[in-house]
Amino acid sequence: MYNKQEFKTPMPHQEPNVRNKNFKEVSTGYTLEDAINEANRCLNCKTKPCISGCPVNVDIPDFISFIKDGDIESAYRKIKEKNFLPAVCGRVCPQENQCEKLCVRGIKNESVGIGRLERFCADWARENGVETETLSQEKTDKKVAVIGAGPAGLTCAGVLAQAGVEVEIFESLNKAGGVLSYGIPEFRLPKSIVRYEVENLEKLGVKIHTDVIVGRTVTIPQLEEMGFDAFFIGSGAGLPSFMGIEGEGLAGVFSANEFLTRANLMECYKEEKDTPAPQLKKVVVVGGGNVAMDAARVAKRMGSDVSIVYRRGVEQMPARKEEIHHAQEEGIHFLTLNNPVRIIGDENGFVKQIECIKMELTEPDASGRRGVKAVEGSEFLLDVDGVIMAIGTSPNPLLKSTINGIEVNRRGGFVTDENMRTSIPNIWAGGDAVTGSATVIEAMGAGQKAAKSILEYLK
Amino acid sequence: MFRVLDKKQLNDSTYSMTIYAPLVSQNIHPGQFVMVMADENSERIPLTIADFNKEEGSVTIIFQAIGGSTIKLASKNTGEEIAHFAGPLGIPTELEGIKNACVIGGGVGCAIALPQAKWLKNHGAAVDVIAGFRNKDIIILEDEMKNAATALTICTDDGSYGVKGFVTNVLKENIESGKNYDCVIAIGPVPMMKAVSDITKEYGIKTIVSLNPIMIDGTGMCGGCRVNVDGKVKFACVDGPDFDGHKVDFKELMIRNNMYRNQEAEHKNHICRLYGGKGNV
Numbered sequence: 001m002y003n004k005q006e007f008k009t010p011m012p013h014q015e016p017n018v019r020n021k022n023f024k025e026v027s028t029g030y031t032l033e034d035a036i037n038e039a040n041r042c043l044n045c046k047t048k049p050c051i052s053g054c055p056v057n058v059d060i061p062d063f064i065s066f067i068k069d070g071d072i073e074s075a076y077r078k079i080k081e082k083n084f085l086p087a088v089c090g091r092v093c094p095q096e097n098q099c100e101k102l103c104v105r106g107i108k109n110e111s112v113g114i115g116r117l118e119r120f121c122a123d124w125a126r127e128n129g130v131e132t133e134t135l136s137q138e139k140t141d142k143k144v145a146v147i148g149a150g151p152a153g154l155t156c157a158g159v160l161a162q163a164g165v166e167v168e169i170f171e172s173l174n175k176a177g178g179v180l181s182y183g184i185p186e187f188r189l190p191k192s193i194v195r196y197e198v199e200n201l202e203k204l205g206v207k208i209h210t211d212v213i214v215g216r217t218v219t220i221p222q223l224e225e226m227g228f229d230a231f232f233i234g235s236g237a238g239l240p241s242f243m244g245i246e247g248e249g250l251a252g253v254f255s256a257n258e259f260l261t262r263a264n265l266m267e268c269y270k271e272e273k274d275t276p277a278p279q280l281k282k283v284v285v286v287g288g289g290n291v292a293m294d295a296a297r298v299a300k301r302m303g304s305d306v307s308i309v310y311r312r313g314v315e316q317m318p319a320r321k322e323e324i325h326h327a328q329e330e331g332i333h334f335l336t337l338n339n340p341v342r343i344i345g346d347e348n349g350f351v352k353q354i355e356c357i358k359m360e361l362t363e364p365d366a367s368g369r370r371g372v373k374a375v376e377g378s379e380f381l382l383d384v385d386g387v388i389m390a391i392g393t394s395p396n397p398l399l400k401s402t403i404n405g406i407e408v409n410r411r412g413g414f415v416t417d418e419n420m421r422t423s424i425p426n427i428w429a430g431g432d433a434v435t436g437s438a439t440v441i442e443a444m445g446a447g448q449k450a451a452k453s454i455l456e457y458l459k
Numbered sequence: 460m461f462r463v464l465d466k467k468q469l470n471d472s473t474y475s476m477t478i479y480a481p482l483v484s485q486n487i488h489p490g491q492f493v494m495v496m497a498d499e500n501s502e503r504i505p506l507t508i509a510d511f512n513k514e515e516g517s518v519t520i521i522f523q524a525i526g527g528s529t530i531k532l533a534s535k536n537t538g539e540e541i542a543h544f545a546g547p548l549g550i551p552t553e554l555e556g557i558k559n560a561c562v563i564g565g566g567v568g569c570a571i572a573l574p575q576a577k578w579l580k581n582h583g584a585a586v587d588v589i590a591g592f593r594n595k596d597i598i599i600l601e602d603e604m605k606n607a608a609t610a611l612t613i614c615t616d617d618g619s620y621g622v623k624g625f626v627t628n629v630l631k632e633n634i635e636s637g638k639n640y641d642c643v644i645a646i647g648p649v650p651m652m653k654a655v656s657d658i659t660k661e662y663g664i665k666t667i668v669s670l671n672p673i674m675i676d677g678t679g680m681c682g683g684c685r686v687n688v689d690g691k692v693k694f695a696c697v698d699g700p701d702f703d704g705h706k707v708d709f710k711e712l713m714i715r716n717n718m719y720r721n722q723e724a725e726h727k728n729h730i731c732r733l734y735g736g737k738g739n740v
Contacts (some may be wrong), residue, residue: 034738035610047503162504172545172676172678173545173676173678174496174503174542174543174545182676210543210545211543211544211545212482212545212680213546213548214548215544216486216547216548217482217485217546217547218485219486220487222486236649236680237680237684238679238680239679239694239697240680240681240682241693242682242685248493248684248692249687249692249708249711249714249715250714251715251718252718254682254683255681255682255683257681258675258681258682258683261675261676261680261681265675265676266502266675271498272500273500273525274500274502274531275502275503276502276719276722277722279722333564338511347712348717349710349711349714349715349717350714367621384510393680395676396679396680397697398678398679398681398697419554433605440586445559453472454603
């Protein structure tokens with residue numbers, strides 16, 4: 001018989017008023033008891049809809065069954081068959097739009113907490129020294145260069161290395177991890193976990209070169225001369241978008257990328273680090289995605305009073321539900337159905353105020369989607385000294401300009417076929433470099449797909 | 460890690476450092492920069508490449524130790540290692556086709572203007588170099604600039620060496636005396652680049668400036684280095700660092716470069732206490 005508990009087993013976490021002043025992880029993770037209790041909520045139904053909701057098709061009911069038996073090591077191994085970075089995905093995947101969205105339990109009650117269980121298994125395995133990385137016995141004489149050490153590149157490299165291919169990763173920043181290092185904050189994804197996953201990859205024999213900007217330091221043709229047979233580009237998101245309103249050039253206006261990179265990659269909030277930390281009293285973050293939530297919560301932890309300005313309602317925010325909920329709990333003000341009109345500076349060019357206009361939802365159109373329009377004459381001013389724009393990015397422009405003849409789309413993303421292969425036969429691409437801003441797990445799915453196709457090609 | 464092969468102090472606060480970075484040294488063109496972190500706690504700072512040697516696998520940077528990060532960098536001695544050194548970044552300066560150039564350097568900017576002058580002279584262009592310094596004591600690279608120039612004019616603000624006054628005076632005189640420059644390249648403090656651009660605009664002479672705004676990653680991700688060029692947002696790291704001097708919003712650039720003024724001052728004092736500070740690093 002299954003556990004009929006209607007709601008997910010609660011996730012233990014730091015109290016909101018404590019955690020909004022530190023960078024330690026918000027959710028502290030299930031105990032074994034919590035995990036078994038939650039696992040027993042799974043019906044182990046015949047149709048297994050959850051699997052098709054997972055971009056890497058983890059055998060979800062199977063791993064949950066192992067947890068029911070208390071066999072966490074087997075559960076972890078089951079996840080690892082399909083998911084290269086479970087400790088990461090368990091924390092940052094938008095499960096409510098993926099596996100958990102399709103869970104049969106979710107029809108009447110809350111779905112099974114698949115993400116929480118995944119995280120539990122991965123943390124347990126790390127703490128208990130479970131190793132799943134097996135070096136392939138068959139070595140090939142083929143070499144693949146992976147460009148970018150983010151979720152797409154790490155996954156692609158992992159799959160290839162396990163198949164016996166020699167892989168080297170080239171990363172432009174000073175640390176591996178991509179968005180896992182520079183974008184997602186410590187309190188949501190501890191950097192020790194990212195380091196652990198990167199070290200696992202190195203144990204498989206993958207060489208990681210930081211401080212190498214492919215396209216500048218070395219070009220793809222030069223790497224070909226150095227003996228690389230195929231390439232995977234996972235160069236990630238690029239230039240941040242701005243709104244194009246007056247005042248975005250003032251001191252105190254940041255892209256979320258800059259603000260988060262200062263905090264996460266450069267750890268500017270730590271005493272021993274040299275990177276200056278923006279010292280802001282009152283901040284407006286513009287946007288409604290995960291990046292906006294991250295930026296707002298980082299600013300809060302750095303001592304600012306923070307408001308999120310978003311042109312639609314909370315229900316329309318693309319961020320994970322849990323992040324919105326956590327941000328609200330931490331005392332971040334949600335000024336939804338508002339849109340910035342201009343930013344006003346003081347006599348020295350520093351941000352002084354932001355002018356917003358109220359928005360209202362329009363009637364649903366033919367597709368059922370409700371738009372927004374400005375309420376005429378409803379402009380109002382907010383006193384702020386910082387504005388963080390979290391309204392998306394476009395793919396990194398640096399690499400494509402240095403690859404002769406590679407096809408890119410209107411937005412600058414690499415064009416690929418269904419196997420992530422670009423218009424150049426020995427180059428594959430995946431993740432934000434192809435799709436523009438998307439999720440960690442989608443990038444991982446693309447890396448995995450590309451790796452399989454590369455293996456076919458190398459045969 | 461990247462070993463320091465050689466360090467020279469050029470004046471009271473300016474250092475030349477040659478660093479072993481074999482991969483970086485292979486694809487460098489004039490006008491490009493590197494992102495440097497002295498140690499794991501350092502800031503990532505952009506520094507323009509002054510020279511390189513492919514055979515030796517070395518890259519030379521010339522910088523002023525004026526802030527916390529540069530003082531820390533200057534404290535590294537020959538044989539010691541620098542944590543991170545990535546590049547070359549930025550679009551190389553478009554020097555092709557220039558026949559009659561005026562290359563203007565201000566202070567430590569001369570170190571960055573030098574490779575441009577060298578390249579132009581080696582490719583058959585006439586190159587007037589105008590180099591400006593506050594006073595005689597801080598003049599750097601005089602011999603090197605002399606070799607790279609068809610004619611070199613050094614100016615000092617106080618007249619303690621060369622021509623008294625600003626580089627803009629010399630530029631104006633040269634233009635008035637009939638020098639037919641097809642391109643002016645100005646590299647130095649923002650007010651100097653602005654002043655040069657204002658003059659050349661009057662005469663309709665194409666002017667390239669090399670901007671050095673605040674950067675974090677330097678690879679087209681953070682957007683910290685955005686500048687307003689001809690009313691459009693451009694990113695110095697991937698669209699620059701060179702821009703048309705007649706189209707840059709210098710006022711906005713100065714404002715943005717001042718963003719961390721107070722914290723920088725505080726931090727510099729801290730680093731100075733740790734590393735002995737300017738002059739005796």
